[in-house]
Amino acid sequence: MSINGPDTPHSPGPSLWPIGFAIGIACLLLGLVISWVIAAIGAVLAIVFGILWALDVTRDVRGHVPAITPETRAAAAQAEAEVEAPEEPLPAYTRSRFLEASLIGLSAGMGAVLTLPVLGFMVLPSFTNIDEDEVDLGPLDNFPEGEYVIATYLSKPEQGEVSRRTAFVRNNGSSEAGEPSFTILYSRCVHLGCPVQPNGPIDEDAIKKIKNVELRPVLAQSFGCPCHGGQYNAEGNRTAGPPVRSLDRYSFSIRNGKLILGELYAVGNVSGTGANATIAKYPWSVPGTHVDGLESWLYPIVPSQVTG
Ligand code: FES
Structure with a gap:
């Protein structure tokens, strides 16, 4: 009920x-x-x-709004004139x-x-244009075409000099498509991780400093590792010694006329040179790991690690 x-x-x-x-x-x-x-x-x-x-x-x-016709309007006017409607209480x-x-x-x-x-x-x-993790290497003028520049930077400024990393940066000019081209090699040897050095003199008089970044022009057409004699050519390909792949590279972008370092990636082999190079790219992996060929199937899966 x-x-x-x-x-x-x-x-x-x-x-x-x-x-x-x-x-x-x-x-x-x-x-x-x-x-x-x-x-x-x-x-x-x-x-x-x-x-x-x-x-x-x-x-x-919102309720229902009735249609307004001349008849209803006249009836409403008449009713309004005759009777003053009692004031209705507001809805609770x-x-x-x-x-x-x-x-x-x-x-x-x-x-x-x-x-x-x-x-x-x-x-x-x-x-702000720059992500916190990105590294700004400054104006493109800092990188003369065809020459390597050693760029060192703090990957984690809050940790100080212990986080300083090194990249070898070469301005390749423009690609066939008219895009700016840079070769940016990571200095960590891909054998066991020692710091690779450029095989050539550094122009100490032309050193530039921009915030946490230092740029040193160098005359180098190859790179060598002091630990076990690993050698790499100007494209980062292994030419001698125990390293198992080519030097790792950084991706890059150009923003407001400045060169910005991107993510690291591993390289199997580079054919061609400079802007016309064909690069076998792979996700970044720790030193000592094959990234291509039969050997890459024989290595255990390496858990992802921090590269900075
Ligand atoms: S760590 Fe570079 S050759 Fe061994």
């Missing part, structure tokens, strides 16, 4: 839209960390369910409405608190 009379409106049942909205926000936040696709799906879910939720909550307020603001509005506000606030810092970290590098 119902306690409601025939004219008493039923309370609306619980809505599922808030749950969909919450799932959308969760997907959005998760996607910001792991995948743009998931973030986009989450954003769509949050928008769709948010709109449905808002429509549901405001349904009674029910507890369920208050709770729904509070939940919406709370969800929006939590979403903002969780999302804004993530967005800040993602968007800020676009304005």
Whole structure:
């Protein structure tokens, strides 16, 4: 038996839209960390369910708007002239409405608190141009075409000189496609990790310092490792000794006329030279590991390690 009379409106049942909205926000936040696709799906879910939720909550307020015709307008005017309608009490603001509005506000606030810092970290590098982990080697003028420059930098400035790393940078001019080309070799020997040295004199009078970066022009057409006699040519290919692959290389980018070091990668072999070289690239691996050929199948899988 119902306690409601025939004219008493039923309370609306619980809505599922808030749950969909919450799932959308969760997907959005998760996607910001792991995948743009998931973030986009989450954003769509949050928008769709948010709109449905808002429509549901405001349904009674919006109500039904009758069509206005000349007859209804005249009847309304006449009724208004004859009778002054009694002032109707404002609809009560029910507890369920208050709770729904509070939940919406709370969800929006939590979403903002969780999302804004993530967005800040993602968007800020676009304005500063340089990621924290990137190394800015300065203007391209620092690198004369066809010559190697020894670039040393602090991979972790907060750790000081112990984190200083060395790269051999050669400006190759432009590729056939008109793109700037640089050969950037990592100095760590790919036999057991000793520091490789350029086989040629360093121009000590032309040393440049930019923040934590030092640049030393060097006349070198090959590189040698003092530990076990490993030798590499100007492209980083092994020419003698025990190293098992070519010298590792850095990817690079050019931003605002400056050379920016990118990720390290391993190299199997380089054919050709400079801008016209064909480089067999592989994910970076520790020294002593073959990255191509039959030997690469005989080595155990090496867990990923920090390269800096
Ligand atoms: S570590 Fe370089 S040759 Fe052995």
